[in-house]
């Protein structure tokens with residue numbers, strides 16, 4: 101496909117997304133219907149679509165309309181290209197620009213930073229002077245990070261194995277297990293290094309959250325909201341005896357295969373089967389995902405105040421639920437990939453008000469300015485009697 105044809109395909113897909121379709125599913129259906137498109141075409145179209153989702157408001161203002169054409173005109177303008185050179189109508193290129201089409205208009209701060217209006221105040225409250233740089237960072241694609249599986253190798257050997265397959269990865273300072281892929285990211289999933297469990301795909305802040313939990317070999321850890329099991333695997337690689345639990349167990353379906361690849365054992369629990377006696381109970385709670393909007397940008401526009409209220413209720417409920425699973429002398433940890441104080445510090449403050457026997461021993465808010473996703477983590481232990 102020509103670059104112009106890729107833009108035309110992206111325009112149709114962006115229109116489907118603006119009409120309410122899920123972008124990932126629309127891309128999959130498009131690829132099935134257009135078998136002539138190769139992997140490079142699909143990757144380029146995907147990048148156009150996801151860039152437009154991340155930068156919906158600024159591209160619409162630059163391109164003069166919140167439509168597939170408007171967003172792609174805005175994207176080209178933002179990249180310093182002349183949209184008229186792409187919108188030619190020749191071959192499979194998008195139809196030529198109509199008179200007046202693509203005229204940029206002035207932008208508010210929220211539009212320039214691609215932030216929903218209602219989230220400006222809570223994000224400014226949480227981020228202070230970092231608000232604008234963080235929102236700017238969330239307008240761009242996330243780097244690809246790997247977690248070196250210490251159960252199988254170390255960081256230097258993993259780098260060498262990746263390099264043999266043309267994948268260049270450099271150590272990241274946020275976590276001793278982290279590598280940032282700077283070349284060959286699209287080859288990772290097919291590589292021997294990945295398939296043989298030397299490395300896992302995992303955001304660097306996710307890794308740093310696990311580093312902060314003080315896990316030692318043999319520790320009994322309950323990962324109460326295990327989901328796909330990214331953190332369960334990281335905990336197990338540190339030598340913890342991990343039980344994974346999720347209220348929707350189908351989310352853990354891939355965990356046995358991932359654990360086998362990593363050479364670790366993880367016990368999967370059915371919903372409601374969690375019991376007491378854990379040295380650490382970890383709740384990586386469902387959240388707005390506001391720290392991960394580079395990776396999952398659709399969430400930025402789908403989040404509503406009602407949904408945020410509901411998430412905060414679920415988070416408080418989970419914090420209450422996990423207390424009985426902590427062994428005497430043990431601890432609990434709460435994490436979200438959110439930047440919003442309501443889901444983070446405010447949840448821990450409210451927890452202390454409900455459960456006076458606990459103290460916070462560590463707390464950290466990561467933002468994309470640290471390199472990875474936005475993440476919050478708090479580690480609590482029981483007060484000595």
Ligand SMILES: C[S@@+](CC[C@H](N)C(=O)[O-])C[C@H]1O[C@@H](n2cnc3c(N)ncnc32)[C@H](O)[C@@H]1O
Pocket residue numbers: 324325326327328329330331332345346347348351384385386387414418
């Ligand atoms: C942020 S995701 C977990 C991501 C995962 N820890 C990882 O690193 O890949 C949150 C998970 O919490 C689960 N969940 C939601 N409500 C829950 C509840 N009340 N009890 C346990 N798990 C819950 C969801 O099904 C979802 O899989």
